[in-house]
Amino acid sequence: MSDVVVVVDYGAGNTRSVRAALSHLGKTSVVLSDPEAILEASFVVLPGVGSARSAMEHLNKTGAADALRTRFSNGGATLGICLGMQLALQTSEEDDGVTCLGLLEGDVRRLQADRVPRLGWANVDPWNESFYFAHSFVGQSPDTVATSDGFCVAVRNGSFFGVQFHPEKSGDAGLNFLEQCLTLV
Amino acid sequence: MPYSRLIPCLDVANGRVVKGVSFVGLRDVGDPVELAKFYSDGGADELVFLDITATPEGAKTMTSVVAQVADVLEIPFTVGGGIRTVEDASRIIEAGADRVSLNSAALSNPELISEIAELFGSQAVVVAIDAGDGVVHTHGGRNATEIKTVPWAIEAASRGAGEILLTSIRQDGQRTGFDLELTRQVRDAISIPVIASGGAGNAQHIAEALRITDAALIASIVHENPAGLKGLRAEIESFGITLRPLKEKV
Numbered sequence: 001m002s003d004v005v006v007v008v009d010y011g012a013g014n015t016r017s018v019r020a021a022l023s024h025l026g027k028t029s030v031v032l033s034d035p036e037a038i039l040e041a042s043f044v045v046l047p048g049v050g051s052a053r054s055a056m057e058h059l060n061k062t063g064a065a066d067a068l069r070t071r072f073s074n075g076g077a078t079l080g081i082c083l084g085m086q087l088a089l090q091t092s093e094e095d096d097g098v099t100c101l102g103l104l105e106g107d108v109r110r111l112q113a114d115r116v117p118r119l120g121w122a123n124v125d126p127w128n129e130s131f132y133f134a135h136s137f138v139g140q141s142p143d144t145v146a147t148s149d150g151f152c153v154a155v156r157n158g159s160f161f162g163v164q165f166h167p168e169k170s171g172d173a174g175l176n177f178l179e180q181c182l183t184l185v
Numbered sequence: 186m187p188y189s190r191l192i193p194c195l196d197v198a199n200g201r202v203v204k205g206v207s208f209v210g211l212r213d214v215g216d217p218v219e220l221a222k223f224y225s226d227g228g229a230d231e232l233v234f235l236d237i238t239a240t241p242e243g244a245k246t247m248t249s250v251v252a253q254v255a256d257v258l259e260i261p262f263t264v265g266g267g268i269r270t271v272e273d274a275s276r277i278i279e280a281g282a283d284r285v286s287l288n289s290a291a292l293s294n295p296e297l298i299s300e301i302a303e304l305f306g307s308q309a310v311v312v313a314i315d316a317g318d319g320v321v322h323t324h325g326g327r328n329a330t331e332i333k334t335v336p337w338a339i340e341a342a343s344r345g346a347g348e349i350l351l352t353s354i355r356q357d358g359q360r361t362g363f364d365l366e367l368t369r370q371v372r373d374a375i376s377i378p379v380i381a382s383g384g385a386g387n388a389q390h391i392a393e394a395l396r397i398t399d400a401a402l403i404a405s406i407v408h409e410n411p412a413g414l415k416g417l418r419a420e421i422e423s424f425g426i427t428l429r430p431l432k433e434k435v
Binding site for chain 2: 054083119168
């Protein structure tokens with residue numbers, strides 16, 4: 001098992017920030033979609049970049065999608081961030097409907113809020129901590145473990161932890177959260 | 186609702202922060218990385234970097250600045266200035282920016298908004314509008330176009346912009362308060378967040394803007410005294426605005 005954190009590549013977007021946060025916590029990371037590396041890593045991050053359709057197309061094409069499913073059933077620790085959390089559910093309304101990884105029960109719907117995208121720092125219950133959000137879609141799942149403004153913003157089942165906020169953009173609170181996730185391995 | 190946001194804006198030319206940042210506590214007041222970290226520690230909710238050179242050489246330098254900032258900053262930041270193509274936007278986002286801000290390029294090619302939004306999501310696209318006398322201006326507010334402000338904001342939102350950065354060119358740099366009427370008009374016309382910009386002179390001005398919109402851009406008021414950001418936040422809160430709680434470092 002490799003100690004290097006694998007940040008899964010969707011083919012586009014900002015993975016630099018999540019890598020910088022990991023590096024801040026003393027973790028080396030690589031960005032790739034190689035199925036074998038995804039299976040063998042001690043910790044995998046599904047980052048929050050891009051759109052559901054293009055991300056799933058990339059994951060399916062590279063074999064990363066199946067590797068992530070196998071990893072989940074093997075109990076390999078995986079953290080999904082923003083889109084990465086949404087992709088773990090079964091389907092998304094984004095891009096006229098996308099079949100996602102289906103690691104956890106639940107689906108992703110267009111956010112119904114006063115302002116969409118929902119941008120900014122918001123309190124997360126019951127953790128009583130503020131994190132940074134930037135999303136137009138939101139999951140709903142029986143595996144919800146935290147909410148913000150009543151929305152599902154964290155899901156957890158077995159070795160998968162998913163959060164709608166961006167820990168890599170949430171200052172010290174985010175770093176503390178990431179550090180705790182890394183200890184779950 | 187997320188907390189109201191306070192967003193310092195840094196003007197960058199040739200990799201250096203320019204305009205009005207004067208503070209003895211900083212080793213190098215022109216270093217965007219150091220200043221970004223300083224504002225982040227002081228309680229900025231986000232930052233905006235504006236490349237005011239907007240030349241091909243400037244763009245290259247800006248990409249490297251973005252990457253350096255992304256490596257040390259754990260709050261979101263937007264980059265604007267000189268982004269004219271999807272490739273420009275990709276370069277900046279892949280270097281570590283959360284959002285790009287489009288201004289004149291979106292006016293001359295509105296399709297650019299949707300193209301970037303499709304690739305990176307709406308939350309990654311800010312459309313900056315320099316408004317005055319009911320119309321949109323270009324070239325830092327010098328040239329008036331015939332495009333009306335509110336309809337342009339509506340079009341930008343419908344094309345996939347995730348936020349409007351609305352600057353009143355009349356108020357900009359005056360420090361006499363935001364153009365609240367303009368801010369209200371634009372915000373009422375669309376359902377994406379609106380950042381009010383131009384005119385912040387004191388905490389009360391910022392509080393007035395945050396009563397009607399989601400975020401306020403601040404420049405000289407904070408550049409003159411970067412260490413005063415925490416105090417400014419407290420003062421804004423004394424006017425009844427709720428900002429995100431800052432935790433003291435232990």
